[in-house]
Amino acid sequence: MPAESSPYERAFAEFLGVDHAFAFWKGRVALYAILRALDVGQDDEVILPGYTCVMNVNPIVYVGARPIYVDIETDTYNIRASLIEPRLTPRTRAIICQHTYGYPADVEGVLAVGRRHNIPVIEDCCLSLGSRYKGQPLGTFGRAAYFSFQWNKPYTTGLGGMAVTSDAGLAERIADLCRQERQPPSPRETILLAAQLAAYRTFIYPRTTALAQNAFRWLTRKGLVVGSSDTAEFRPQMADDFFKGIGPVQERSGPRQLGRLDRAIAHRRRMAHRYDELLAAHGWRPTSLPEGAEPALVRYPVRVADKQKALDTAASRFVELGSWFECPLHPIETPLEAYDYEPGMCPVAERACREVVNLPTHPRADEATARRSVAFVASIGPAPPQDTS
Numbered sequence: 001m002p003a004e005s006s007p008y009e010r011a012f013a014e015f016l017g018v019d020h021a022f023a024f025w026k027g028r029v030a031l032y033a034i035l036r037a038l039d040v041g042q043d044d045e046v047i048l049p050g051y052t053c054v055m056n057v058n059p060i061v062y063v064g065a066r067p068i069y070v071d072i073e074t075d076t077y078n079i080r081a082s083l084i085e086p087r088l089t090p091r092t093r094a095i096i097c098q099h100t101y102g103y104p105a106d107v108e109g110v111l112a113v114g115r116r117h118n119i120p121v122i123e124d125c126c127l128s129l130g131s132r133y134k135g136q137p138l139g140t141f142g143r144a145a146y147f148s149f150q151w152n153k154p155y156t157t158g159l160g161g162m163a164v165t166s167d168a169g170l171a172e173r174i175a176d177l178c179r180q181e182r183q184p185p186s187p188r189e190t191i192l193l194a195a196q197l198a199a200y201r202t203f204i205y206p207r208t209t210a211l212a213q214n215a216f217r218w219l220t221r222k223g224l225v226v227g228s229s230d231t232a233e234f235r236p237q238m239a240d241d242f243f244k245g246i247g248p249v250q251e252r253s254g255p256r257q258l259g260r261l262d263r264a265i266a267h268r269r270r271m272a273h274r275y276d277e278l279l280a281a282h283g284w285r286p287t288s289l290p291e292g293a294e295p296a297l298v299r300y301p302v303r304v305a306d307k308q309k310a311l312d313t314a315a316s317r318f319v320e321l322g323s324w325f326e327c328p329l330h331p332i333e334t335p336l337e338a339y340d341y342e343p344g345m346c347p348v349a350e351r352a353c354r355e356v357v358n359l360p361t362h363p364r365a366d367e368a369t370a371r372r373s374v375a376f377v378a379s380i381g382p383a384p385p386q387d388t389s
């Protein structure tokens with residue numbers, strides 16, 4: 001690790017088993033740093049799954065590159081490795097391998113394509129901190145990886161992101177960028193974030209009710225939650241203060257969250273196992289995972305017959321139902337054409353957007369949560385079967 005790295009960065013690198021970690025204001029900023037350090041720029045192309053959030057596409061556009069969308073696997077919602085090669089061009093400069101919900105992607109398949117064409121693979125671990133593949137943590141397979149610590153990610157520091165790599169040359173380039181361009185958050189942002197985190201820990205975190213969730217979403221929409229996504233970020237134009245590091249609140253909170261992570265991961269695994277059992281008893285087909293996958297799910301995805309009805313009625317049944325992703329570039333308000341996504345490009349992903357809701361696995365969810373949530377989705381019913389070949 002470079003001498004100037006912080007205790008939190010060193011603790012994170014050690015937890016994951018990588019050589020270098022760099023903390024940023026958000027996960028998307030970490031991706032931006034990685035793309036810049038890999039020299040991805042004007043008119044280059046970056047491959048990513050057509051089942052992601054638009055905040056993840058913005059950094060690609062910010063460096064002047066074009067996003068190229070590839071369809072996903074039916075069961076893991078991750079990029080389908082066999083569809084990558086046909087989309088490669090001489091301009092392809094990176095492949096983003098997102099591990100959706102915490103399910104490991106077909107890491108070997110994606111890495112093999114990268115190796116054959118000498119294109120670096122960047123792992124998007126924003127939803128998958130704690131998941132493993134063949135005994136090894138996600139985020140240690142590609143040339144680099146990035147993580148998010150926003151409030152509904154595997155752990156939260158209010159906002160936050162981390163870029164990691166064990167490639168010494170790449171680490172040196174990220175360190176240079178940080179020295180030259182990384183700004184500290186403003187005092188106002190620091191104070192707002194501290195207040196938000198305190199409110200979250202007091203009012204949102206202890207409760208699992210949909211009500212508390214809805215209240216937080218409402219505050220977010222009203223712009224009362226610092227740095228939450230607002231429509232301003234749909235303009236693919238980088239704000240002057242985009243490239244930020246973390247402040248004292250995140251620096252203090254991060255190592256504490258890391259210290260609790262092993263227990264949280266064990267809990268998420270138990271919750272997913274219960275959902276597997278309960279849903280199977282109600283007629284859902286078991287999820288088929290790549291061999292050696294040990295997921296720690298940040299949310300448990302399930303396909304339902306009538307997604308709109310599920311979303312409309314969940315709160316009244318005290319079910320904390322999530323809806324990632326509502327369209328190939330979440331959220332539903334994203335102007336897809338501005339991001340070079342044409343409807344029909346990724347049919348499996350588009351179908352998933354219409355069918356998938358997700359259930360809580362966080363530390364406050366328990367057996368009663370699992371039973372209540374499954375009884376609710378069972379009342380809606382499973383989505384019709386589909387060809388998974």
Ligand SMILES: *Cc1c(COP(=O)(O)O)cnc(C)c1O
Pocket residue numbers: 025026027028029052053055056098124126127147148149150160161
């Ligand atoms: C949340 C998320 C991001 C972006 O993280 P931020 O910290 O919000 O910038 C990127 N990719 C995926 C898959 C995410 O879920």
